[in-house]
Amino acid sequence: xxxxxxxxxxxxxxxxxxxxxxxxxxxxxxxxxxxxxxxxxxxxxxxxxxxxxxxxxxxxxxxxxxxxxxxxxxxxxxxxxxxxxxxxxxxxxxxxxxxxxxxxxxxxxxxxxxxxxxxxxxxxxxxxxxxxxxxxxxxxxxxxxxxxxxxxxxxxxxxxxxxxxxxxxxxxxxxxxxxxxxxxxxxxxxxxxxxxxxxxxxxxxxxxxxxxxxxxxxxxxxxxxxxxxxxxxxxxxxxxxxxxxxxxxxxxxxxxxxxxxxxxxxxxxxxxxxxxxxxxxxxxxxxxxxxxxxxxxxxxxxxxxxxxxxxxxxxxxxxxxxxxxxxxxxxxxxxxxxxxxxxxxxxxxxxxxxxx
Amino acid sequence: xxxxxxxxxxxxxxxxxxxxxxxxxxxxxxxxxxxxxxxxxxxxxxxxxxxxxxxxxxxxxxxxxxxxxxxxxxxxxxxxxxxxxxxxxxxxxxxxxxxxxxxxxxxxxxxxxxxxxxxxxxxxxxxxxxxxxxxxxxxxxxxxxxxxxxxxxxxxxxxxxxxxxxxxxxxxxxxxxxxxxxxxxxxxxxxxxxxxxxxxxxxxxxxxxxxxxxxxxxxxxxxxxxxxxxxxxxxxxxxxxxxxxxxxxxxxxxxxxxxxxxxxxxxxxxxxxxxxxxxxxxxxxxxxxxxxxxxxxxxxxxxxxxxxxxxxxxxxxxxxxxxxxxxxxxxxxxxxxxxxxxxxxxxxxxxxxxxxxxxxxxxxxxxxxxxxxxxxxxxxxxxxxxxxxxxxxxxxxxxxxxxxxxxxxxxxxxxxxxxxxxxxxxxxxxxxxxxxxxxxxxxxxxxxxxxxxxxxxxxxxxxxxxxxxxxxxxxxxxxxxxxxxxxxxxxxxxxxxxxxxxxx
Numbered sequence: 104x105x106x107x108x109x110x111x112x113x114x115x116x117x118x119x120x121x122x123x124x125x126x127x128x129x130x131x132x133x134x135x136x137x138x139x140x141x142x143x144x145x146x147x148x149x150x151x152x153x154x155x156x157x158x159x160x161x162x163x164x165x166x167x168x169x170x171x172x173x174x175x176x177x178x179x180x181x182x183x184x185x186x187x188x189x190x191x192x193x194x195x196x197x198x199x200x201x202x203x204x205x206x207x208x209x210x211x212x213x214x215x216x217x218x219x220x221x222x223x224x225x226x227x228x229x230x231x232x233x234x235x236x237x238x239x240x241x242x243x244x245x246x247x248x249x250x251x252x253x254x255x256x257x258x259x260x261x262x263x264x265x266x267x268x269x270x271x272x273x274x275x276x277x278x279x280x281x282x283x284x285x286x287x288x289x290x291x292x293x294x295x296x297x298x299x300x301x302x303x304x305x306x307x308x309x310x311x312x313x314x315x316x317x318x319x320x321x322x323x324x325x326x327x328x329x330x331x332x333x334x335x336x337x338x339x340x341x342x343x344x345x346x347x348x349x350x351x352x353x354x355x356x357x358x359x360x361x362x363x364x365x366x367x368x369x370x371x372x373x374x375x376x377x378x379x380x381x382x383x384x385x386x387x388x389x390x391x392x393x394x395x396x397x398x399x400x401x402x403x404x405x406x407x408x409x410x411x412x413x414x415x416x417x418x419x420x421x422x423x424x425x426x427x428x429x430x431x432x433x434x435x436x437x438x439x440x441x442x443x444x445x446x447x448x449x450x451x452x453x454x455x456x457x458x459x
Numbered sequence: 460x461x462x463x464x465x466x467x468x469x470x471x472x473x474x475x476x477x478x479x480x481x482x483x484x485x486x487x488x489x490x491x492x493x494x495x496x497x498x499x500x501x502x503x504x505x506x507x508x509x510x511x512x513x514x515x516x517x518x519x520x521x522x523x524x525x526x527x528x529x530x531x532x533x534x535x536x537x538x539x540x541x542x543x544x545x546x547x548x549x550x551x552x553x554x555x556x557x558x559x560x561x562x563x564x565x566x567x568x569x570x571x572x573x574x575x576x577x578x579x580x581x582x583x584x585x586x587x588x589x590x591x592x593x594x595x596x597x598x599x600x601x602x603x604x605x606x607x608x609x610x611x612x613x614x615x616x617x618x619x620x621x622x623x624x625x626x627x628x629x630x631x632x633x634x635x636x637x638x639x640x641x642x643x644x645x646x647x648x649x650x651x652x653x654x655x656x657x658x659x660x661x662x663x664x665x666x667x668x669x670x671x672x673x674x675x676x677x678x679x680x681x682x683x684x685x686x687x688x689x690x691x692x693x694x695x696x697x698x699x700x701x702x703x704x705x706x707x708x709x710x711x712x713x714x715x716x717x718x719x720x721x722x723x724x725x726x727x728x729x730x731x732x733x734x735x736x737x738x739x740x741x742x743x744x745x746x747x748x749x750x751x752x753x754x755x756x757x758x759x760x761x762x763x764x765x766x767x768x769x770x771x772x773x774x775x776x777x778x779x780x781x782x783x784x785x786x787x788x789x790x791x792x793x794x795x796x797x798x799x800x801x802x803x804x805x806x807x808x809x810x811x812x813x814x815x816x817x818x819x820x821x822x823x824x825x826x827x828x829x830x831x832x833x834x835x836x837x838x839x840x841x842x843x844x845x846x847x848x849x850x851x852x853x854x855x856x857x858x859x860x861x862x863x864x865x866x867x868x869x870x871x872x873x874x875x876x877x878x879x880x881x882x883x884x885x886x887x888x889x890x891x892x893x894x895x896x897x898x899x900x901x902x903x904x905x906x907x908x909x910x911x912x913x914x915x916x917x918x919x920x921x922x923x924x925x926x927x928x929x930x931x932x933x934x935x936x937x938x939x940x941x942x943x944x945x946x947x948x949x950x951x952x953x954x955x956x957x958x959x960x961x962x963x
């Protein structure tokens with residue numbers, strides 16, 4: 104028989120290897136699942152992981168990689184700050200939606216004026232909207248001790264209802280033949296977030312994601328604030344002893360991660376999404392949680408994990424079109440990935456020994 | 460005398476540590492046998508093997524001359540081995556009888572059990588009401604519950620793990636009377652401690668462990684405490700040097716300090732004056748407000764304005780960082796997770812409290828080189844045994860980490876240093892050097908407050924002594940001339956006797 108023996112410290116090697124193991128296990132179990140459903144496992148896996156990048160139609164799907172990875176990375180880099188401190192913002196999806204609505208509101212109010220200040224103002228409004236939505240759980244936790252996990256999660260559903268209300272009500276396009284949904288911001292030059300390099304998929308959101316990664320890397324590894332965040336996560340009492348005020352950290356982490364999620368929403372609504380619709384939220388806020396953990400809460404890891412999860416989005420859609428795999432495939436894959444990651448994580452803290 | 464328990468060549472290896480190496484000794488019926496050793500000497504591993512929590516790699520054990528290899532505590536109990544742990548495992552919301560019933564394999568009916576508990580507790584001079592809730596009991600009474608729980612099994616071998624660490628001197632005397640009575644009834648008692656004086660006065664034989672090996676079994680009454688310590692540590696202990704101290708001007712004033720109870724004990728109207736160059740000792744049984752007093756002084760729990768004043772500056776509302784800048788430094792009790800982060804390197808752990816006083820960050824930017832240099836300085840000045848500043852704090856032994864933590868603050872040249880349990884769970888060698896560091900700090904003109912449950916330590920270090928009881932601080936007494944009996948009364952809350960009348 105085997106038994107688990109605690110390790111003295113978590114070796115770096117295992118911290119890097121376990122995410123890779125999780126990806127491998129997901130591919131194997133996913134393939135078995137497809138086989139059980141009567142699909143060719145090898146073809147299915149190839150369609151999801153290989154074809155979007157190198158397949159016959161890669162020219163169309165490759166730019167989508169950055170389109171999808173941008174918001175995931177942007178949101179995940181903010182979430183990672185809080186997760187390091189033991190502050191669990193599960194509601195990035197809601198902050199993403201509110202950020203998009205806030206940014207779009209600026210554009211729709213200014214319409215049809217063309218001016219250079221509009222896009223920057225939308226960025227500020229998007230960040231502020233996400234920040235405010237993140238501050239609700241922060242304040243409820245600081246004032247009443249409410250769990251930020253539950254409050255932030257429940258606010259997602261509130262945000263989704265608000266998005267639906269906006270799409271049917273205040274933001275409905277007056278020239279939209281009574282269809283729900285706002286004006287399309289892609290067709291409003293001052294407010295649009297265009298592709299920066301043709302056929303790259305890169306828009307301002309991707310730029311913001313890289314900046315956010317660089318900034319969080321700097322804070323976490325060079326700044327005393329990052330040290331305090333890590334201390335709060337590793338040993339809350341030591342953080343308090345060092346002089347960290349927990350309420351401030353809660354407000355900071357939920358505020359910053361909310362603002363970054365809001366930005367992601369804004370760049371999406373002004374770019375690829377184009378308009379506020381009833382179903383504007385597309386799950387980026389939830390998937391970003393997987394990205395943050397798969398990336399070990401480290402900026403470089405988050406970059407790679409964001410690209411991988413983006414790939415599962417695109418590959419899943421491709422498999423749906425080409426092989427008639429069910430639409431839920433992507434979610435199953437993402438869920439499995441997190442599941443295996445958390446499972447394999449035990450190897451970073453324990454070693455397996457044969458029982459004598 | 461018949462051998463109750465015998466260990467023959469016991470060995471146990473953990474990754475990187477030889478915890479026990481060829482350990483052989485015997486415990487006879489009717490004796491109180493001390494197991495003496497520094498922290499990390501292998502006492503707990505040995506005891507865990509006897510109690511079936513850990514299995515030995517080599518060697519064998521005999522119980523009543525029959526081979527004995529328990530694979531779990533249940534088997535150990537069935538064979539007649541009982542153990543009272545240092546930390547109690549009692550449900551506060553349940554009564555004494557309910558707690559005892561929970562720990563039994565086949566509890567008798569409640570009324571029958573209560574009767575037996577009352578009978579046993581009377582018989583052994585351990586008064587205890589079976590119907591009382593644990594929450595209402597003192598630490599000493601809780602320990603009685605644990606002891607009674609063991610006695611109900613009629614053990615042949617009773618293991619006591621540092622039982623007096625939570626007791627007042629008077630409570631400890633009651634405990635020893637009970638143990639002696641048990642021994643006379645034929646029970647073998649294995650008594651684990653590092654308190655030399657109590658072993659010398661109460662134990663029949665002592666087996667001394669050092670680095671996992673048996674150094675010998677001796678009659679503790681035939682040796683001085685110094686000799687025993689030398690066997691335990693392997694070298695003559697350093698004598699603490701108390702010279703060169705003269706109290707100067709007051710540096711810290713605490714007035715009307717009250718703190719509502721959160722989870723612990725409320726502080727009630729605490730007042731004290733600390734002079735520069737002076738060490739004030741605060742004694743008391745754990746849970747009487749020690750942690751609360753420390754957090755009120757460290758700034759983790761701010762108090763009403765005007766309650767904490769350092770050299771004329773009111774710091775009552777200031778947080779830990781502002782107090783540190785002003786020169787009021789503190790070292791709470793818990794090394795792992797409070798004064799140090801186990802997962803972080805020693806270098807990173809200097810940032811916890813050294814950032815402002817050592818200039819380890821400029822405009823919020825961490826100066827990694829300065830932090831590493833400072834960590835190295837602490838390691839050198841305080842003889843911290845570790846491969847280097849990149850080692851994780853959690854990888855250090857308790858004594859070495861405590862030296863590091865105390866050293867980090869001492870090198871911050873505080874005006875006032877407040878420490879809680881500075882040598883708790885620390886080996887004798889490290890304890891001596893920590894005490895010397897505190898004395899040196901006072902000799903250089905700082906004021907030092909030592910909160911401790913180790914009376915010997917307080918008597919050795921402090922110029923004045925006061926006791927914390929139920930969140931109240933007694934008036935200080937000069938340490939010279941205090942007797943253990945007087946201290947016991949102070950710890951018990953009899954502050955000159957008039958308090959008792961007011962409350963009655």
